[in-house]
Amino acid sequence: MKNVVTRFAPSPTGYIHIGNVRSAIYPYLVARQNNGKMILRIEDTDRGRYVEGATELIEDTLKWLGLDWDEGPLVGGPNEPYFQSERREIYLEWAKKLMDAGRAYADPTPEEKIDEYRHECNEKKVPFLYRNFRPENPPKWEPGMPIRFKTIPKSYDWHDEVMGDMHTGPEVLDDIILIKKDGYPTYNFAHIVDDAEMGVTHVMRGVEYLSSTPNYLALYEALELSRPLLISLPHILAPTGNKKLGKRDGAKSVTEYRDDGVLPEAMLNYLACLGWNDGTEQEIYTKDELVEKFSIERIQNSGARYDETKLLWMNGQWIRRIFDEQGARALYDRTVNFWPEEAASYPEEYRVKVLSIIYDRLKTMSDLKTMTGYFFTEPEIDVTAIVENKFLKKMSEAEIESLLKTAIQKLSDVKEWTEDKLQVALNELLEETGKKPAELFSLIRIAVSFAPFSPALNLTLVVLGREVSLARLNAVARSI
Ligand code: GLU
Numbered sequence: 001m002k003n004v005v006t007r008f009a010p011s012p013t014g015y016i017h018i019g020n021v022r023s024a025i026y027p028y029l030v031a032r033q034n035n036g037k038m039i040l041r042i043e044d045t046d047r048g049r050y051v052e053g054a055t056e057l058i059e060d061t062l063k064w065l066g067l068d069w070d071e072g073p074l075v076g077g078p079n080e081p082y083f084q085s086e087r088r089e090i091y092l093e094w095a096k097k098l099m100d101a102g103r104a105y106a107d108p109t110p111e112e113k114i115d116e117y118r119h120e121c122n123e124k125k126v127p128f129l130y131r132n133f134r135p136e137n138p139p140k141w142e143p144g145m146p147i148r149f150k151t152i153p154k155s156y157d158w159h160d161e162v163m164g165d166m167h168t169g170p171e172v173l174d175d176i177i178l179i180k181k182d183g184y185p186t187y188n189f190a191h192i193v194d195d196a197e198m199g200v201t202h203v204m205r206g207v208e209y210l211s212s213t214p215n216y217l218a219l220y221e222a223l224e225l226s227r228p229l230l231i232s233l234p235h236i237l238a239p240t241g242n243k244k245l246g247k248r249d250g251a252k253s254v255t256e257y258r259d260d261g262v263l264p265e266a267m268l269n270y271l272a273c274l275g276w277n278d279g280t281e282q283e284i285y286t287k288d289e290l291v292e293k294f295s296i297e298r299i300q301n302s303g304a305r306y307d308e309t310k311l312l313w314m315n316g317q318w319i320r321r322i323f324d325e326q327g328a329r330a331l332y333d334r335t336v337n338f339w340p341e342e343a344a345s346y347p348e349e350y351r352v353k354v355l356s357i358i359y360d361r362l363k364t365m366s367d368l369k370t371m372t373g374y375f376f377t378e379p380e381i382d383v384t385a386i387v388e389n390k391f392l393k394k395m396s397e398a399e400i401e402s403l404l405k406t407a408i409q410k411l412s413d414v415k416e417w418t419e420d421k422l423q424v425a426l427n428e429l430l431e432e433t434g435k436k437p438a439e440l441f442s443l444i445r446i447a448v449s450f451a452p453f454s455p456a457l458n459l460t461l462v463v464l465g466r467e468v469s470l471a472r473l474n475a476v477a478r479s480i
Helices: 022-033 054-065 088-100 111-124 187-197 207-222 254-259 264-272 287-293 308-326 328-338 341-345 348-361 367-371 383-387 397-412 419-433 437-449 457-464 466-479
Strands: 005-008 037-040 104-106 147-149 156-160 164-168 177-179 202-206 229-233
Touching: 005 022, 005 202, 022 037, 022 054, 022 202, 022 229, 022 264, 022 287, 037 054, 054 254, 054 264, 088 104, 088 147, 088 177, 088 187, 147 207, 156 207, 156 229, 164 207, 177 187, 187 207, 202 207, 207 229, 254 264, 264 287, 264 308, 308 328, 308 348, 328 348, 328 367, 348 367, 348 457, 383 397, 383 437, 383 466, 397 419, 397 437, 397 466, 419 437, 419 457, 437 457, 437 466, 457 466
Parallel strands: 005 037, 202 229
Antiparallel strands: 104 147, 147 177, 156 164
């Protein structure tokens, strides 16, 4: 397809909720796949809901996810401005054209009157349609007067690329407001004008706009515009029940996940695959693979359930992938903000070593804070943690002490403090003491870390170093 133009058109009403990001990811993938253009447009006409700083948050979120845009805030473009609040004259011009053509009218009816009409309909138990009450002789438009569309009630058939063939009757068409009395356009009107002016070919947005689509189709017709492709994205559902994912369901903003140590690759991967698959078993996709494989036809038409456990699993997969493909250093560069405070006084190479033995246990990078403390701080000796350990509690304290001393003796004899030499010594210790790995290794592991788990014991000892490891073992032996 030629000249594909897609857009992400968020309203700056707060942080980007995880459920909304797909409306940015899919248009991005379609644009890149077709060598087309992706536009970022800020729909800030609802001044009551406007939140200061929300636009910057949107920009940061997109940048962090690696979703760049070809036109819009920060980058500019031929259709400037990209903030709807700055395009009011454009909408007014289009609305005036509709008024001149007899397809829109100025409406001075006060709110109270409209409420009466609504009330009347409720009493009669008939649907309230403003077109049944439209003023007979609308005045000439003046600033401060809303402008309404003069609809022609009829049936519509259209195709939604995800929802399939749609049909509605005339009862859903109404005289929708185009320009509000504050001079700002409604979403209903502004997006039609902008999509047309900006040459948008694919309108991808949440399914909540599906029910208003007949009114949009009526506007395309009245404005003699060809319809873009209409692509409704089903809701993302809360982890349980049948409702849309909301802030109350524990869904965080994208930036909160970033701050918790989720990688953008994982977030993009997870969200792209929430309600889309390429028909194979593949689960891990790079951005380039998504661009290559994404297809609108394979977007599911039912809601996709949000599952944070899956997101964190995927993040773990991505942490390993970056380590395996780009190396410890590259992964380290992504973790700098996530270490325990005390780590700052240790050389970078030491932190890279710690990361190299622990990365495959991380779900998020902030796990580093909780999982690596003993590499940077002397752990507090807690004898009960040893004597009550599930593998050690069968032994008496005297037995434990003697086992620990034997271990210290053996490890002190290891001259070359390497992974292999330590493994040999540990294996010999098992044979010589007749203990099970769970017993012997738990004892040494706890004595050097006092952490619930640690990486492979020989690796932990190598990274801690000979001196620290033996000093910690001796200190524990003295305390039992
Ligand atoms: N401003 C609308 C929203 O944030 C966008 C809908 C659309 O993409 O057209 O929901």
